[in-house]
Amino acid sequence: MAATADTVERVKKISVETYKYGFETEIEMDRIPKGLNEDIVRMISAKKDEPEWLLQWRLEAYRRWTQMEEPDWAKVSFPKIDYNDYYYYAAPKSMGDKPKSLDEVDPKLLDTYKRLGIPLDEQERLAGVAVDAVFDSVSVATTFKHKLEEVGVIFMPISEAVAKHPELVRKYLGTVVPTTDNYFAALNSAVFTDGSFVYVPKGVRCPMELSTYFRINAQETGQFERTLIVCDDDAYVSYLEGCTAPMRDENQLHAAVVELVAMDNSEIKYSTVQNWYPGDENGKGGIYNFVTKRAQCRGVNSKVSWTQVETGSAVTWKYPSCILQGDGSQGEFYSIAITNNLQQADTGTKMVHVGKNTRSRIISKGISAGRSDQTYRGLVKMLPNAKNARNFTQCDSLLIGDRCGAHTVPYIEVANPSAAVEHEATTSKVSDDQLFYCRQRGMNEEKALALIVNGFVKEVLQELPMEFAVEAQALVEISLEGSVG
Amino acid sequence: MSQTLASLRQSGAESFAALGWPNRRVEAYKYSDFTSLTQADLGQTVAQPLAELSDQDGLRCYKPGEAPQALVDKIGSLVPLDDPLAAYSTANLDDVLIIEVAAKSKLTGPIVLDHRRLAGQAAFARYLVVVGRGAEAELIERYASNGQGASSPVIEVFVEEGAHLRHLRSQTEALDATHLGWTAARLERDASYSHFALNQGAGISRHNIRVDLAGAGSHLDLYGLHLLDGQQRCDSHTRINHNAPNTTSNEVYKSVVGGSGNSIFQGKIYVAKDSQKIEGNQMSRGLLLGPRARIHNKPELEIYADDVICSHGSTVGALDEAAIFYLRARGIPAAIAHKMMVEAFVQDVLDEVGDCAEVTAHWQAVISSYLTSVFADQDGQA
Numbered sequence: 001m002a003a004t005a006d007t008v009e010r011v012k013k014i015s016v017e018t019y020k021y022g023f024e025t026e027i028e029m030d031r032i033p034k035g036l037n038e039d040i041v042r043m044i045s046a047k048k049d050e051p052e053w054l055l056q057w058r059l060e061a062y063r064r065w066t067q068m069e070e071p072d073w074a075k076v077s078f079p080k081i082d083y084n085d086y087y088y089y090a091a092p093k094s095m096g097d098k099p100k101s102l103d104e105v106d107p108k109l110l111d112t113y114k115r116l117g118i119p120l121d122e123q124e125r126l127a128g129v130a131v132d133a134v135f136d137s138v139s140v141a142t143t144f145k146h147k148l149e150e151v152g153v154i155f156m157p158i159s160e161a162v163a164k165h166p167e168l169v170r171k172y173l174g175t176v177v178p179t180t181d182n183y184f185a186a187l188n189s190a191v192f193t194d195g196s197f198v199y200v201p202k203g204v205r206c207p208m209e210l211s212t213y214f215r216i217n218a219q220e221t222g223q224f225e226r227t228l229i230v231c232d233d234d235a236y237v238s239y240l241e242g243c244t245a246p247m248r249d250e251n252q253l254h255a256a257v258v259e260l261v262a263m264d265n266s267e268i269k270y271s272t273v274q275n276w277y278p279g280d281e282n283g284k285g286g287i288y289n290f291v292t293k294r295a296q297c298r299g300v301n302s303k304v305s306w307t308q309v310e311t312g313s314a315v316t317w318k319y320p321s322c323i324l325q326g327d328g329s330q331g332e333f334y335s336i337a338i339t340n341n342l343q344q345a346d347t348g349t350k351m352v353h354v355g356k357n358t359r360s361r362i363i364s365k366g367i368s369a370g371r372s373d374q375t376y377r378g379l380v381k382m383l384p385n386a387k388n389a390r391n392f393t394q395c396d397s398l399l400i401g402d403r404c405g406a407h408t409v410p411y412i413e414v415a416n417p418s419a420a421v422e423h424e425a426t427t428s429k430v431s432d433d434q435l436f437y438c439r440q441r442g443m444n445e446e447k448a449l450a451l452i453v454n455g456f457v458k459e460v461l462q463e464l465p466m467e468f469a470v471e472a473q474a475l476v477e478i479s480l481e482g483s484v485g
Numbered sequence: 486m487s488q489t490l491a492s493l494r495q496s497g498a499e500s501f502a503a504l505g506w507p508n509r510r511v512e513a514y515k516y517s518d519f520t521s522l523t524q525a526d527l528g529q530t531v532a533q534p535l536a537e538l539s540d541q542d543g544l545r546c547y548k549p550g551e552a553p554q555a556l557v558d559k560i561g562s563l564v565p566l567d568d569p570l571a572a573y574s575t576a577n578l579d580d581v582l583i584i585e586v587a588a589k590s591k592l593t594g595p596i597v598l599d600h601r602r603l604a605g606q607a608a609f610a611r612y613l614v615v616v617g618r619g620a621e622a623e624l625i626e627r628y629a630s631n632g633q634g635a636s637s638p639v640i641e642v643f644v645e646e647g648a649h650l651r652h653l654r655s656q657t658e659a660l661d662a663t664h665l666g667w668t669a670a671r672l673e674r675d676a677s678y679s680h681f682a683l684n685q686g687a688g689i690s691r692h693n694i695r696v697d698l699a700g701a702g703s704h705l706d707l708y709g710l711h712l713l714d715g716q717q718r719c720d721s722h723t724r725i726n727h728n729a730p731n732t733t734s735n736e737v738y739k740s741v742v743g744g745s746g747n748s749i750f751q752g753k754i755y756v757a758k759d760s761q762k763i764e765g766n767q768m769s770r771g772l773l774l775g776p777r778a779r780i781h782n783k784p785e786l787e788i789y790a791d792d793v794i795c796s797h798g799s800t801v802g803a804l805d806e807a808a809i810f811y812l813r814a815r816g817i818p819a820a821i822a823h824k825m826m827v828e829a830f831v832q833d834v835l836d837e838v839g840d841c842a843e844v845t846a847h848w849q850a851v852i853s854s855y856l857t858s859v860f861a862d863q864d865g866q867a
Contacts, residue, residue: 073512382801384776399791402759411515412782412799417773420802423784429791 019277022247025112028093029218035084038062041190044089048159048193051166061179061189068183074346075375075407076315078251078288086253088191090218092135112215132157132196132212134225142196144208153206153237154199158226161197168199172230176259176296176323184255184290184317188224192257195225200235200266209465211240216276216287222253229259231266233299238269240468243312247277247285251314255290264299264326269307271464273472276312281370283342286314293320294350297329297358305332306349307463309472311479314343319377321350324358324389331360334460336472338479339372339404348378348395348409353386353419364395365457368404369480375407382419389419397427398456400449400480450477487549490581493561497575504569513568516749516781517691517720526663526689528607528634535582535610536598543590543620547583556583560613563641563669563695570665570691574637577609588617588645595623595653595841598640604632604659612640616648616676625844626654628664629686635663642670644678646700651679653844657851658686660715666692674700674729681838682709684719685851694723698732707736708834712855713746713778720749727756727763736767739831742778743859753785754797760790767797772804772830774823774859824856 032043041062045055070081092106112135132142132155148155154165162169179189196212216223231237243254254276260268270293279286289312295304306320322331333349351360360380368374376395397406408425430452438448453476454461461469461476506522507514538546549557560581564571584596602608616622628636636658644650658664664687672678682692696705711719725734740748754765771780784797804826812822831852838845 397786397788399788399793402761402791404791405789406786407788408784408786408797410782410784410799412780412784412801414771414773414780414801417776417778417803421800423782423799424796425784425786425798426794426796427786427788428794 019247021244021275022277024246025108025217027106027108027217030091030093031087031218032089034087034220036086036088036191040088044191044193047089048162050162053170054162057174057179058190061186064180065183065186065190068186070183074317074377075373076317076344076346078315078344081253081288083187085220087218087221088224089193090221112217132210134194134212134214135217147207151204151207152201153204154197155210156197158195158197158228165199168230169197169228172228172259172261176261176294177257177292182292185257185292188226188255188257188292192224192226195227195256197227198229198237198239200231200237202232203234205235206237209238209240211242214241214243216252216254217246220250220252222255225256227256227258229268229270230261231263231268233264233266235266238465239271240465241270241272243274243276247280249285251286251288253288253290256292258291258293260295260304262295262297262299262302262304262329265301266299267303268295269305270295271468272308273468273475274308274310274312275475278312278343279314279341281341283314286343287312289313289316289318291318293318294323295321295331296323297326297331299329300326301328302326303330305334305463307334307460308336309464309475310335310337310345310347311475313345316345316347318347319350321352322360323352323354324360325354327355328357329355330358333362333364334463335364336367336457336460336476337364337374338367338476339369339374340479341370341372343372344374346375346377348376350379350381351391352379352381352383353389353391354383356385356387357389358386359390362391362393362395363459365460366395366397366406367400367453367456367480368397368406369400371403373405375409376425377409379411380413380421380423382414382416382421384415386416387418389416391421393423395425396456397425398453399427399429446481449480453480489549489557489560490578494576494578496566497572497578500566501569501572501576504567504572507569513722513751515751515783517689517718522663522689525633526635528605530577530607530609532579533602533606533608533610535580535612536600538584538596541592541594543587543592544596545585545587547585549581549583552583556585556613556615559615559641559643563671563697564639564667565695568693570637570693571639571667574609574611574639574665574667577607577637578611578639579609581611581613583613584615586616586620586622589619590617591621592623595625597625598627600628600636600638602628602630602634602636602658602662604630604634606634608636608638610636610638614640615643616645616650618645619647620645621649623651623841624653626652628656628658628666630658630662632659633661635665637665639667640669642668642678644670644672644676646673647675649677651839653681653838653841655683655847655851656686656690656692657683658690660686660688660717662687664690664692668692668694670695671697671699672703672705675702676700677704679706679837680708682721683848683851684710684721685712685855687719688716689718691720691722694721695726696724697726697728698734699728701729701731703729703732705734706837707734708837709738710831710834711738711740711742711748711750712852713741713748714743714855714859716745718747718749721751723752725754725765727754727760727765730760731762732760733764734766737834738769739834740771740780741774741827741831742771742780743774745777747779747781749781751783751785752797753787754795756788756790756793756795758789761792763790763793763795765793765795769797769799771801772827773801774804820860823860827856828852
């Protein structure tokens with residue numbers, strides 16, 4: 001099969017270097033002082049030339065955040081974070097005077113993305129994926145903007161959208177994830193720097209995949225991006241998100257908020273390949289990935305589908321969720337989470353069924369190797385009005401090695417008798433029989449394991465857009481390198 | 486009261502003073518709040534006699550004062566005092582009955598612990614059951630009452646090497662009563678333990694079960710039924726610890742909820758590091774009979790070893806309309822059709838209860854009187 005050959009090829013290229021995105025770009029940065037207080041919030045807002053309402057919104061979030069406590073219910077442990085020890089804004093200096101086109105963008109930045117395999121040069125793009133590239137706190141380039149404008153799709157950095165489409169941003173920002181939703185969402189609301197804004201107007205099927213590539217580069221910075229996607233009646237959009245960071249000894253913080261709004265009969269497909277630096281084999285360094293992602297299916301028959309491949313980050317705390325409000329709306333969650341070495345991941349989803357005839361499906365595949373710890377935590381809630389609502393959940397965990405942990409913590413809350421909820425979970429190791437069968441056919445142990453694991457996660461890989469699927473497949477193998485024998 | 490009991494009471498009281506009644510912010514009590522319990526719910530503490538046992542070959546009962554020290558030391562060793570309800574019961578315990586089944590003996594009749602609490606009273610029964618090496622026994626534990634007040638029984642069970650114990654517990658307290666029960670067990674090498682819990686009574690009830698599979702080759706079966714109606718809230722919280730390799734467990738909980746009842750099931754399978762070759766299966770299924778009924782399930786796996794096969798399944802739904810229609814098309818009245826469907830739903834748990842006629846008859850009677858009352862309003866329909 002071509003895909004298999006391609007995977008083998010890719011893995012070969014990567015050789016022994018396990019985290020190939022660990023390089024750092026030397027570029028002059030514009031930072032604001034370390035620490036977090038109201039002045040910093042004001043400074044970030046000023047840097048972005050924001051309107052007064054947004055500054056007030058940020059300050060309100062900041063004030064609430066100072067009164068909140070960091071959540072401790074997740075099954076992860078890490079040293080206490082000193083929020084005053086981070087830079088909350090870092091941008092390449094060359095971005096200060098806002099380049100008008102790609103030609104004016106610092107070649108070093110373009111080169112960085114090229115090394116990451118994200119050529120921003122529009123000519124070089126194959127199937128046509130529009131990319132918004134976010135470097136630390138700012139968006140450096142958004143491709144295919146004009147082509148998208150022709151059909152009326154707005155795809156731009158959120159900071160730009162605040163200036164150009166304030167009415168839209170103001171109407172939707174914070175309506176899915178309120179500023180006070182949780183500790184990290186409040187923090188993000190106060191200091192968010194960039195991210196993407198997408199608006200697909202009524203009846204438009206977005207002609208190409210939209211993609212954002214997040215890169216943390218500067219030292220001791222946190223990245224706080226905010227993504228807002230609004231899909232109006234009968235519209236469709238597929239959005240991809242990728243992330244990487246340099247290899248560093250200290251932990252860096254990434255606290256993002258993603259809000260999706262789906263109106264009548266619309267569909268949003270949101271795919272993530274999360275490959276933040278996971279730390280070294282002794283657990284030193286790595287990204288803290290504390291993300292709040294939530295979709296609101298407001299319209300009837302609307303649909304949101306989350307697909308995620310989580311291989312990076314030292315600590316992950318992430319629960320992409322769907323509020324199924326509109327009658328007949330659908331939510332889907334497909335996830336592959338791989339943890340190796342000392343990584344910790346507490347991830348899952350929430351499906352809240354509010355409307356009638358709402359449906360949700362959860363497929364979660366977790367793989368723990370090394371000394372890592374992984375938890376699936378999910379909530380399926382059927383409210384009293386969710387007549388004939390349906391949910392199916394399957395979460396399987398695979399254990400590789402006897403020093404890792406795999407946990408499943410589903411919450412099932414049903415308050416409507418016509419709703420049907422099915423949940424099943426299994427935990428086991430790679431079967432010796434399967435390994436033996438592969439070895440017998442001349443595969444080495446690592447390759448055999450990769451094959452079996454790829455089979456284990458196939459159901460989810462199939463849900464990824466083509467461009468991502470191949471990358472994700474290679475990533476699955478790389479993440480598990482060194483976990484055998 | 487002996488020194489041991491006094492100091493146990495003391496530590497229970499201290500722990501309870503620190504913890505207080507659990508509220509929803511405590512994860513283990515996420516779905517049931519106990520802070521609103523009133524003095525009337527809890528009842529007046531009156532010294533209650535513990536169940537009296539008739540003599541049998543191989544069976545010995547002791548008071549803590551006269552029991553061998555090795556047995557006395559076991560009191561309180563399985564029930565964790567960091568649980569507020571265990572602390573509450575321990576703080577109020579009055580007496581302990583130690584029941585020992587001699588090694589290698591096979592009891593001819595069941596050990597019956599019958600409790601009938603009177604309205605307005607608070608009861609704190611406390612037992613220690615030790616089933617000696619290679620012995621076989623059946624234990625029947627029953628709680629009934631005729632009104633308000635609370636029973637907070639704690640039972641600790643030791644199943645020694647190669648021993649087998651079947652433990653059948655039924656809770657059919659008055660509908661305005663409160664029931665806060667604790668069952669803790671420890672299984673040694675090659676021991677097996679089957680626990681059956683029938684929860685039909687009490688307005689507010691909580692049953693904590695914690696089983697440690699401490700010896701290799703031990704096996705646990707855990708079966709439970711919730712039969713709820715009216716305003717009842719019933720919360721079963723089970724924890725199975727696979728602390729030794731080659732241990733297996735099988736758990737099935739079924740809930741039938743009518744009226745505005747609220748059934749809560751939280752069950753965890755825990756596999757410790759280096760506990761290899763484990764098989765643990767859990768199933769929790771719920772049936773909602775009315776528009777105001779609620780079910781909260783939280784099955785949980787926590788696994789730190791790799792050579793394991795663990796699974797849990799959980800479903801919640803209503804009776805299948807098509808099946809009801811099928812029955813009615815054959816001339817079966819609605820109420821009977823519904824009853825038949827629910828009976829079929831709980832049958833696989835009942836099947837496991839076994840051949841002890843007295844117990845099956847009791848369980849069947851409870852189920853059938855429950856079904857009659859829960860479908861009472863349908864009886865008029867043809």
